[in-house]
Amino acid sequence: MLAVMKLSIVRGGGFGGLVTVTSADTASLAPGDAGTLRAKVEQTGLFDLPEHMSGPPRQPHPFTYAVTVEDQGRTHTVRVSEEDLPESLSALISWVSSVEGREERVVPPGLEP
Amino acid sequence: MPFHGGTCRSGQAPHGELLCSIAPPDVLARVAERGSPEEREAAIRTLVESVALRARRNAVSSLVRDLNADLADFSFMSGTPAVAAEKRCTVYDAQHGGHLNLPGRRERGEGDPPAADPSVNEAYDGSGATYDFYMDVFKRNSIDGQGLELVSSVHYLTDYDNAGWNGVQMVYGDGSGRMFAKGAFTKAVDVIGHELTHGVTQYTAGLVYHKQPGALNESMSDVFGSLVKQYGRGQSADQADWLLGEGILGSAVHGEALRSMKAPGTAFDLDRQPAHMDDYRDLPDDDDPRNDHGGVHINSGIPNRAFFLAATAMGGYAWEKAGRIWYVTLTEHLRPFSEFVEAAETTVTVAGELFGDGSPEQEQVRDAWRQVGVLA
Numbered sequence: 195m196l197a198v199m200k201l202s203i204v205r206g207g208g209f210g211g212l213v214t215v216t217s218a219d220t221a222s223l224a225p226g227d228a229g230t231l232r233a234k235v236e237q238t239g240l241f242d243l244p245e246h247m248s249g250p251p252r253q254p255h256p257f258t259y260a261v262t263v264e265d266q267g268r269t270h271t272v273r274v275s276e277e278d279l280p281e282s283l284s285a286l287i288s289w290v291s292s293v294e295g296r297e298e299r300v301v302p303p304g305l306e307p
Numbered sequence: 308m309p310f311h312g313g314t315c316r317s318g319q320a321p322h323g324e325l326l327c328s329i330a331p332p333d334v335l336a337r338v339a340e341r342g343s344p345e346e347r348e349a350a351i352r353t354l355v356e357s358v359a360l361r362a363r364r365n366a367v368s369s370l371v372r373d374l375n376a377d378l379a380d381f382s383f384m385s386g387t388p389a390v391a392a393e394k395r396c397t398v399y400d401a402q403h404g405g406h407l408n409l410p411g412r413r414e415r416g417e418g419d420p421p422a423a424d425p426s427v428n429e430a431y432d433g434s435g436a437t438y439d440f441y442m443d444v445f446k447r448n449s450i451d452g453q454g455l456e457l458v459s460s461v462h463y464l465t466d467y468d469n470a471g472w473n474g475v476q477m478v479y480g481d482g483s484g485r486m487f488a489k490g491a492f493t494k495a496v497d498v499i500g501h502e503l504t505h506g507v508t509q510y511t512a513g514l515v516y517h518k519q520p521g522a523l524n525e526s527m528s529d530v531f532g533s534l535v536k537q538y539g540r541g542q543s544a545d546q547a548d549w550l551l552g553e554g555i556l557g558s559a560v561h562g563e564a565l566r567s568m569k570a571p572g573t574a575f576d577l578d579r580q581p582a583h584m585d586d587y588r589d590l591p592d593d594d595d596p597r598n599d600h601g602g603v604h605i606n607s608g609i610p611n612r613a614f615f616l617a618a619t620a621m622g623g624y625a626w627e628k629a630g631r632i633w634y635v636t637l638t639e640h641l642r643p644f645s646e647f648v649e650a651a652e653t654t655v656t657v658a659g660e661l662f663g664d665g666s667p668e669q670e671q672v673r674d675a676w677r678q679v680g681v682l683a
Contacts, residue, residue, distance in 0.1 A: 206596025206598070210565050211603065212577060213597050250515070250600075253471065254471060255471035258594060259596060260595060300577065303598070304597065304598070
């Protein structure tokens with residue numbers, strides 16, 4: 195049986211600076227969705243993406259993301275601005291943000307992780 | 308700054324450095340000294356014009372005080388001579404595409420009748436109102452001072468909980484209904500004024516988007532966004548609600564508005580804005596999304612409240628005195644790395660230039676910054 199894969203997406207910035215934390219793991223999703231999660235993460239090559247993908251914001255209000263994947267004992271976090279989001283990572287974020295079984299909450303900026 | 312022949316080009320550089328930041332006098336002087344013949348000519352012209360403008364404004368201010376007249380009597384002399392109004396608002400439908408598909412399908416141009424889509428009409432009206440405010444009150448011809456066409460794209464992406472100025476145009480998401488209400492961004496004229504003011508800042512002070520300069524950048528957008536709203540409603544400083552983004556919040560957040568300039572920290576349940584330097588949040592300026600680039604949306608509460616205090620102390624319409632002081636500060640003095648203390652001291656100096664040293668207005672500005680703990 196495969197170990198649980200966990201994905202969490204912290205999104206900040208935007209018009210209000212508010213932070214949304216969205217997380218999903220293969221144990222909480224329906225089996226089909228769990229498979230899709232693995233496939234989409236695979237497609238992004240998330241473990242091989244650099245930890246810091248963006249410089250200072252070029253314009254006000256882009257969203258900024260920190261995407262963390264945990265799988266089989268390895269953890270990796272990629273921080274990237276909306277301005278520099280690769281297509282596959284954008285697709286992963288969109289999908290996780292609407293999949294049934296995800297957890298989601300909104301918090302003010304500035305809180306400890 | 309509405310000068311002709313300034314060294315200002317519009318557009319975006321590949322790495323996003325500001326192409327259109329008006330240089331402060333010392334930089335202009337160096338260019339005048341050491342630049343190419345064309346650069347020297349442009350720098351000297353800009354320097355002479357800014358000196359002339361400042362001298363004329365000081366002369367007018369003295370005259371106003373000596374004659375016991377109203378500054379409004381002299382409004383024909385403020386700003387540049389006979390600025391031509393070139394309002395050009397154009398709205399496109401991004402059709403849920405992303406940045407590669409901007410601006411999208413053209414839906415309404417300047418002077419066209421209303422479109423079928425209410426979002427198009429709201430974006431059109433809001434950018435028009437912002438243009439009118441800056442022209443009527445400050446004789447500023449669009450956000451670059453040179454008649455830049457105001458392009459907006461609505462229906463950007465899908466359920467996108469964001470709106471913004473991307474360096475060349477306005478972009479509006481529809482909102483998901485969770486963080487922001489669907490269709491809300493185009494309905495709120497203060498949101499539109501806020502975003503377009505980021506463009507004004509880009510073309511003038513160039514305040515960088517992190518830490519204190521970033522919080523000042525955010526505050527200037529809140530100040531002038533609020534003034535656009537108050538101007539449209541004909542509200543005086545004490546009639547205004549001083550709320551940003553009233554009615555735009557979605558179901559996941561609870562409250563009246565996104566921010567309050569009168570009472571930072573009270574607008575909605577997750578509002579953590581400080582109202583005083585004692586509560587300044589010195590967050591790291593890194594790429595962690597929780598840190599808000601060093602707290603630019605959080606610490607903006609402090610200069611926001613300073614403006615509210617100054618405007619209400621002066622009374623009347625907030626754009627006439629306090630707004631003018633802040634406008635001159637932003638467009639003629641502040642620089643990319645200006646911090647709170649420099650901004651505060653500058654507003655005090657400008658208030659002295661406009662209303663006289665030792666005037667009630669100058670004292671009210673100084674007192675406002677003292678109340679928020681920026682000046683001693």
